[in-house]
Amino acid sequence: MCLGDISARSQDQMILNLQGCDIPIHESQDFKDFSEIGTGGYASVYTAHWKITKTKLAIKQFFESSTKEIKEIIINEIHLMEIMRKKVIFHPNIIKFYGITKLKDEINYAMILEYADGGTLGKYLRDNAESFKWENQLKFANDIASAILWLHDNDIIHRDLHPNNILIHQHSIKLADFGCNASSIQLEILKGTREMPVSATNRIFVNLYKECWEHEPEERPDIDQVILRLNSIPKSHFDSKENEESEIIDELDLSDCDVQLYY
Structure with missing residues (x-):
């Protein structure tokens, strides 16, 4: 499992070094119908549809201005979600992780997640x-x-x-x-x-x-x-x-x- 590190080129940018990693990476053009549904402390969440399957998804986009502590949190979350994604039997009461993408004009990667229709x-x-x-x-x-x-x-x-x-x-x-x-x-x-x-x-x-x-x-x-x-x-x-x-x-x-x- 390789999740890379935070680039030292900028304190305000998170760049994951994904070379050699097996986390699924999807192109942003694979999705359509983006709609923001909320904003939290270090991310905004959008709904979108996979163009081919028309599956509704949640896209968790991290802010570029995230602190070092938040960047570590983000990497940890991706790490854990990828570990769970690779399990042969995934638990039905845990949100599914499909991989990451980089939205247009964005520096940081975004997580592609199962959409929950009932909210919190x-x-x-x-x-x-x-x-x-x-x-x-x-x-x-x-x-x-x-x-x-x-x-x-x-x-x-x-x-x-x-x-x-x-x-x-x-x-x-x-x-x-x-x-x-x-x-x-x-x-x-x-x-x-x-x-x-x-x-x-x-x-x-x-x-x-x-x-x-x-x-x-x-x-x-x-x-x-x-x-x-x-x-x-x-x-x-x-x-x-x-x-x-x-x-x-x-x-x-x-x-x-x-x-x-x-x-």
């Missing part, structure tokens, strides 16, 4: 407050846990899971954005800060995720145990009233979901 989990929670049923919450929890198990089995750690890095496609979860851990609350968590359980939340859910918050790693359930316990939840535990379901969504602390962009 954070946006989904806001838009579906009245209709987000317990059985769907359980499905999403299982999707996320299953994807994490696959990552860990392949020696990959996401490090930055939050609602804006979890996408929805065809009513299924897709984990995305594998660049880095950019959380601003790490120190607070290390000091013992934890969120308050949302009222009316299924008690088995509450007990499970509170155990996952334990300060000492050996006191937390591993991902295999999480999946076993999710699968053991009886369907009868999800017979909640509609107003209780709405109350849960209303009380969710979505402070980490304020960015509308998904990629």
Whole structure:
């Protein structure tokens, strides 16, 4: 695997040395119907269609002015996505990586990714407050846990899971954005800060995720145990009233979901 290095010719330009690498490189003219759908801290995201297959894609274009730290994050993300792309069996709950391209008049490379038609989990929670049923919450929890198990089995750690890095496609979860851990609350968590359980939340859910918050790693359930316990939840535990379901969504602390962009 060769991902090259950052060119020293300019502090404001990222050039990946791709000679000898096997990452698929596609010409920008292979795509059409570009439309920007969002902008984040170091990238803009567009939708586009592959001309031959007409497949809808997401194109993640990195800013030319990215800092050295951000450039390292970008390279790390491409590295991890390429590792996952080459797996014989790719997990259905992880966003697909098709390669890279260089858009017209741009210096930096852009990532070609699977398009998720439902946006982020954070946006989904806001838009579906009245209709987000317990059985769907359980499905999403299982999707996320299953994807994490696959990552860990392949020696990959996401490090930055939050609602804006979890996408929805065809009513299924897709984990995305594998660049880095950019959380601003790490120190607070290390000091013992934890969120308050949302009222009316299924008690088995509450007990499970509170155990996952334990300060000492050996006191937390591993991902295999999480999946076993999710699968053991009886369907009868999800017979909640509609107003209780709405109350849960209303009380969710979505402070980490304020960015509308998904990629």
